[in-house]
Amino acid sequence: MTAESQAVTQASATLLRVAGLACHFGGVLAVQDATFDVRRATITGLIGPNGAGKSTVIDLISGRTKPTRGSVRFGGAEIVGKRPHQVARHGIVRTFQQANVFGGLTVLENLLVGARPWRGESIAAALGPRRAWSGREAEIVDLAWDLLRRFGLEAIANEYARELSGGQRRLVELMRALMARPKLLLLDEPMAGVSPSLALSIADRLMELRDDGMTMLMVEHELRLVEKLCDPVVVMARGTVLAEGSMAELQSNQEVVDAYLGGGGGR
Amino acid sequence: MSTGMIFYLSGLAILLGINLIAIWGLDLQFGLAGINNFAYIVFQAAGGYAAALLALKPASAYGSFETYIGGFNLPFPLPLIGAAAVGGLLAVPVGLIALQRLRADYQAMAMLVLSLIATGLAQAQTGLVNGPAGLALIPQPLVGAFPSSPLGYHWIFLGLTAVCCALTWWVARGISRSPYGRLLRAVRESESAVSALGRNPNALRMTVLIAGGAIAGLSGGLLVEYVTAWGPSSWLYPETFLFLTALIVGGKGNLAGGALGALIVPIGIVELTRRLPAFGYPGMIDSLDWVAIGACLLLFLWFRPNGLIPERKQMFRERSTERTGSRMREAFAGRRTEAR
Numbered sequence: 001m002t003a004e005s006q007a008v009t010q011a012s013a014t015l016l017r018v019a020g021l022a023c024h025f026g027g028v029l030a031v032q033d034a035t036f037d038v039r040r041a042t043i044t045g046l047i048g049p050n051g052a053g054k055s056t057v058i059d060l061i062s063g064r065t066k067p068t069r070g071s072v073r074f075g076g077a078e079i080v081g082k083r084p085h086q087v088a089r090h091g092i093v094r095t096f097q098q099a100n101v102f103g104g105l106t107v108l109e110n111l112l113v114g115a116r117p118w119r120g121e122s123i124a125a126a127l128g129p130r131r132a133w134s135g136r137e138a139e140i141v142d143l144a145w146d147l148l149r150r151f152g153l154e155a156i157a158n159e160y161a162r163e164l165s166g167g168q169r170r171l172v173e174l175m176r177a178l179m180a181r182p183k184l185l186l187l188d189e190p191m192a193g194v195s196p197s198l199a200l201s202i203a204d205r206l207m208e209l210r211d212d213g214m215t216m217l218m219v220e221h222e223l224r225l226v227e228k229l230c231d232p233v234v235v236m237a238r239g240t241v242l243a244e245g246s247m248a249e250l251q252s253n254q255e256v257v258d259a260y261l262g263g264g265g266g267r
Numbered sequence: 268m269s270t271g272m273i274f275y276l277s278g279l280a281i282l283l284g285i286n287l288i289a290i291w292g293l294d295l296q297f298g299l300a301g302i303n304n305f306a307y308i309v310f311q312a313a314g315g316y317a318a319a320l321l322a323l324k325p326a327s328a329y330g331s332f333e334t335y336i337g338g339f340n341l342p343f344p345l346p347l348i349g350a351a352a353v354g355g356l357l358a359v360p361v362g363l364i365a366l367q368r369l370r371a372d373y374q375a376m377a378m379l380v381l382s383l384i385a386t387g388l389a390q391a392q393t394g395l396v397n398g399p400a401g402l403a404l405i406p407q408p409l410v411g412a413f414p415s416s417p418l419g420y421h422w423i424f425l426g427l428t429a430v431c432c433a434l435t436w437w438v439a440r441g442i443s444r445s446p447y448g449r450l451l452r453a454v455r456e457s458e459s460a461v462s463a464l465g466r467n468p469n470a471l472r473m474t475v476l477i478a479g480g481a482i483a484g485l486s487g488g489l490l491v492e493y494v495t496a497w498g499p500s501s502w503l504y505p506e507t508f509l510f511l512t513a514l515i516v517g518g519k520g521n522l523a524g525g526a527l528g529a530l531i532v533p534i535g536i537v538e539l540t541r542r543l544p545a546f547g548y549p550g551m552i553d554s555l556d557w558v559a560i561g562a563c564l565l566l567f568l569w570f571r572p573n574g575l576i577p578e579r580k581q582m583f584r585e586r587s588t589e590r591t592g593s594r595m596r597e598a599f600a601g602r603r604t605e606a607r
Contacts, residue, residue, distance in 0.1 A: 062463065088465035100463075102456035105449070108583045112446070113453045114464055119446070121466070123474055126445035127438060133446060138586075145585050158582050173460075180464055 015040045015184055015215050016092075021060055021070030021080075022239075023053075030056045032239035034070070038184065043206060043216045045230025045247075047223070049260050052236040054219045055097055058188045061217075062094040063087040074184065091183030095190060097219075099169035101176070103162030107153065110161050110172050111144035112137075114179030140179070147175050151205065167194040171202065178209070185209075187218040191225060203229055223247075223261070235260060270418060277421045279534060284428035285490045286513070287529045288435045291522060292482030293510045295439055298519030298578070299448060300475045301455025303375035305507055306361060306382040307483060312389070312502035313357045314350035314484025315491040316396050319405045321346040322492065329404060333397040343408035347431075347488045354484015358476040366472050382504040389499040401498015408492050424493060431489055435482055439522055442478065449581075451475055452520070505557065509533055512564040518574025527575055536560055 016038035023031040031053040038044045046054045059065040061072055063084040072080040074090050088094075093114075102110050120126065120133025148154040151171055156164065161172055170190055177185055190206075191199040203225055206216065210229075220226050226233060227247040235242045235250060237259040243250055250256045289311055296302040325338035341349070365377035390399045409423055442448045450471060454461050458468040491497045509532060517528025540556045567574065 064459070083467075084459070084462035085465050085467045088463055093465075094463050096459070096463075100457050100460040102453045102460065104456050104578070105452055106580060106582075109449055109452075109581060113450060113461070116465065118466075121445075121447045121450050123442065123447060123478055126442045126447040137446065141583055142586060145583075154585065157585070158580070160580070176460075176464070 013039045015075060016061070016217065017071075017073040018057070018061065019071045019073070021057065021072065022068045023056055023060055023065060024068050029239055031060065031067070034060075034236065034239070034241055036234045036241055036244055038215060038217050039232075040215050041210060041213045042232070043210050043218055043230045045226045045233035046217060046219045046236065047221070047226055047233055047260065048236035048242070051238075052260075053239040054236055055188055057236070058094060058186050058217070058219060061087070062092060062186055088180070091181075092186060093177040093180045093182035093184075094186035095170075095173045095177055095188055097188045097192065099166060099173050101161040101164070101169050101172050103160065105161060106158050107161055107164070107172050108141070108144050108148070108157040110176050111147060111179045112140055114176035115140040115143065116180045144175075144179060147178060151175060152201075167198040170194055171198075174202070174205070183215065185214060185216045187216055187220075189219050189221065191220060191222055199225065274418060274421060277418075277425055279538065281421075281425050281428050281493055283529060283534050284425070284432045285486050285493065286510075286533045287432055287526060288489070289483055289486035290510050290513050290517075290525045290529045291435050291439045292479040292486065294514055294519055294522070294525045295442060295451075295475050295482070296479040297511065298514055298521070298525070299443055299455065300451040300472055301371070302366070302472055302476060303371060304378055304476070304479070305375050305504070305511075306365070306378040306385070307479075307510060308502045308504060308506040309361075309382050309385045310354045310357055310480040310483035311487035311490070311506075312385065312497075314354040314487030315497045315502070316389075316402070316487075317353035317484065318346040318350040318488030318491050319402045319497050320396070321349045322406045322408075323402065323404070324406075333400065333402060333404075334394050335397050335402060336395055340406075343412075346408070346492065347485060350488025350491075351481040351485040354487065355477045355481030357484070358473070358480035361480075362473045362476045366476065367469055379504065382507065386499050386503060397498070399499055401496060401501070402491075403496045405491055405495045405497065407495060428489060428493075431485060435485070436522060438478070438482070442475075443520075443522070508564070509560060512560050512567075515567050515572070515574055516563055518576035518578065520578030521576060524574050524576035524578075532560060532563065536563065 014037045019035050021031055021034040034053065034057050046057065048054050056065060060067045063082050063086065066081055070080065071078060074092060077090065079087055079090055102113065105113070119136040125133055145154065145157070148157050153168070153171060156168065161169065164172065174190060191202060194202065199222070206229055210216065218230060231246050232244055233247055233250055234244045235256050242259055243253050243256045245253070251261060293304065293307050296304045296307070320335060320337035321339050321341045323335070323338045324340045326334055328338070361381060365374050365381060369377060389396055392398060396402060407424070408427065410420065413419070413423060415423060450461070450466060454468045454471050461468045513528030513532035514525060516531055517526065518524025536559050537556055540552055540559060543552055543555070545552065
C-alpha cells in the first residue's frame with residue numbers, strides 16, 4: 001500500500017475530527033485546545049481528572065454548548081456551532097451525565113421517541129388517516145421489543161421511566177439512543193452510579209455494538225472498564241489533550257501518569 | 268319543568284360545552300406539551316373579538332354608539348372560522364416572544380405578563396374594540412335561519428356548541444393518540460433529550476401553541492356569539508387559572524379528565540357559590556368563587572397532583588418472541604460493512 005492510499009484509508013476511517021476546539025465560560029477556560037479523531041467502529045475513550053473538560057467536549061460536539069473557536073468535522077461535514085437537534089440529524093446521538101429519560105413516558109415509549117426515521121410526528125399526520133403511519137409504528141414497536149429483549153429488559157417495557165433505578169434509566173437512555181440508529185454515539189459516563197454487575201453488562205452490550213460496526217466516544221472514570229472497552233483513549237487535562245493511545249501506551253507515558261493515572265483522579 | 272328552568276339548564280349546557288372546548292385546547296398545550304400558557308385566556312379573547320368584528324355591521328349601522336374597526340357583517344360560520352384562525356395566528360408572535368430562549372418558569376412569567384399587557388391594551392384602545400366598555404349587540408349565528416322561539420334558538424345554539432365540541436374532541440384525540448402527541452409528551456418531560464434525538468423542541472411547542480390557540484379562539488368566538496357582548500373585563504388573567512384548575516382537578520393529559528374538570532370547576536363551583544344565600548358585603552359571593560377555586564387548586568396540587576382521572580398509560584403488547592434481537596443486529600450489520 002502506498003503512503004498516499006494509506007492516508008486515504010486513514011481519512012475514510014475517521015468519522016469525527018475535532019480540531020482546536022476551545023470554550024470559555026466568562027473568564028474560565030473550560031476547553032483550551034481539544035484536538036483528536038474518532039475512527040469508525042471503535043470505542044474511543046475520553047479520560048482525565050475532574051474539570052479536565054471531558055463533558056464540555058461532549059457538549060461542544062453535540063451542540064449543547066457553543067465553542068469559542070475550533071472545528072468539528074463529522075463524516076466530512078462541518079458541524080461546529082450547530083444546534084443540538086441539527087447535530088443529532090447528522091447521526092450523532094448523545095447520552096447525558098445524569099440519565100435523561102422521559103419520566104412520564106413508559107420505557108417502550110422512550111424507545112419509540114428515539115426511533116428514526118420519523119413518521120406521524122406532525123399535526124397533519126395526527127389528524128390524517130392513521131394508516132399513513134400505523135405500519136411504521138408497528139415496525140418500530142417490534143424493533144423496540146427486540147432491543148428490550150437484547151438488553152433483558154422486556155419485563156419493564158410498560159413501566160414509567162421515572163419509576164426505574166438509576167442503572168435502568170441509563171440502559172433506557174442507551175437503548176433510546178440506539179433506536180435512533182446513530183452513526184456516532186456520545187456516551188457521557190454511561191456507567192456512573194450503576195451497580196458493578198450492571199456496569200459489566202452495559203460494557204458487554206457496548207462491545208457487541210462496536211463489533212457490529214457502531215462508533216462511540218465515551219467519557220468514563222472507571223479505568224478498568226476503559227481498559228477493557230476503549231482503544232484508543234484520549235487523555236485530557238486542564239482543557240487540552242495530553243496524550244492519545246492504547247491504555248497500555250498511556251500507562252507508560254510519564255506525563256499522563258503524573259497528571260491523572262498516578263494521581264488521585266483514577267480509581 | 269318550567270320554561271325558565273329549561274332555559275337555565277340549556278344555557279348551562281352551552282357554557283359547559285364552550286368551557287370544554289377551551290379546556291381541551293389548553294390541555295394540548297399544558298397537559299400534553301407542558302407549556303405553562305398563563306396567557307391562554309388572551310387566545311380566547313382574541314377569538315371573541317375576531318368573531319364579534321366579523322359578525323357586527325359597521326359601527327355607523329348602530330348609530331356609532333360604540334367604536335371599533337371592521338364590522339364585516341359576515342354570515343355563519345365565517346365569524347367562528349375567523350375566531351379560530353385569529354387564535355392560531357396569535358400563537359405565532361406569542362410563541363416567538365415567550366417560548367424561545369426562555370426556561371419553562373420564565374415562559375410562564377412571560378405569558379402572564381403578556382396577558383396583563385393585552386388587557387391593558389384592550390382597555391386603552393377605544394377605537395379598536397371600544398375600550399373598557401367592550402362590544403355589544405354582537406349578532407348571533409343562524410338567527411332566522413330556522414323558524415324558532417327564543418327557547419328553540421337556544422337548542423339550535425346548543426347543537427352548534429355540541430358540533431364544535433365534537434370537532435375539538437376529534438382533534439385533541441387524534442393528536443394525543445399519534446406519534447406527534449407522544450413527542451409532545453416527550454418535550455414536556457425533557458427538552459434536552461428531545462433535541463438530542465434530532466427534534467426541535469421549540470418548533471414542536473410552537474405547533475401545539477398554534478393548535479391550542481385556534482381551539483381557544485373557537486371557544487371565544489362561540490362564547491361571544493352566545494352572550495352577544497365582549498369586553499376586557501370578560502377575560503381578565505385569572506380566567507386562565509379557572510381553566511388550569513379545571514385541568515388539575517379533572518386530570519391533565521386526557522380528554523375525560525378535562526371534561527370532568529370542566530363540569531366541576533367553571534360550572535360546578537361557580538354555579539354552587541351563585542346559589543348561596545346572600546351574606547356579607549355585596550360582591551362577597553363572587554369573591555368566594557375565587558377562594559373556592561384557589562383552595563381547590565391547592566388541595567389537588569398537594570394531595571392529588573394528577574387529578575381525578577390521571578393521564579392514561581399507553582401500554583404495548585409484545586407481538587412475537589421468535590427473532591430475539593435479530594432485527595437490531597440486522598439494522599447494525601449494514602454499518603459493519605460500511606465501516607470496513
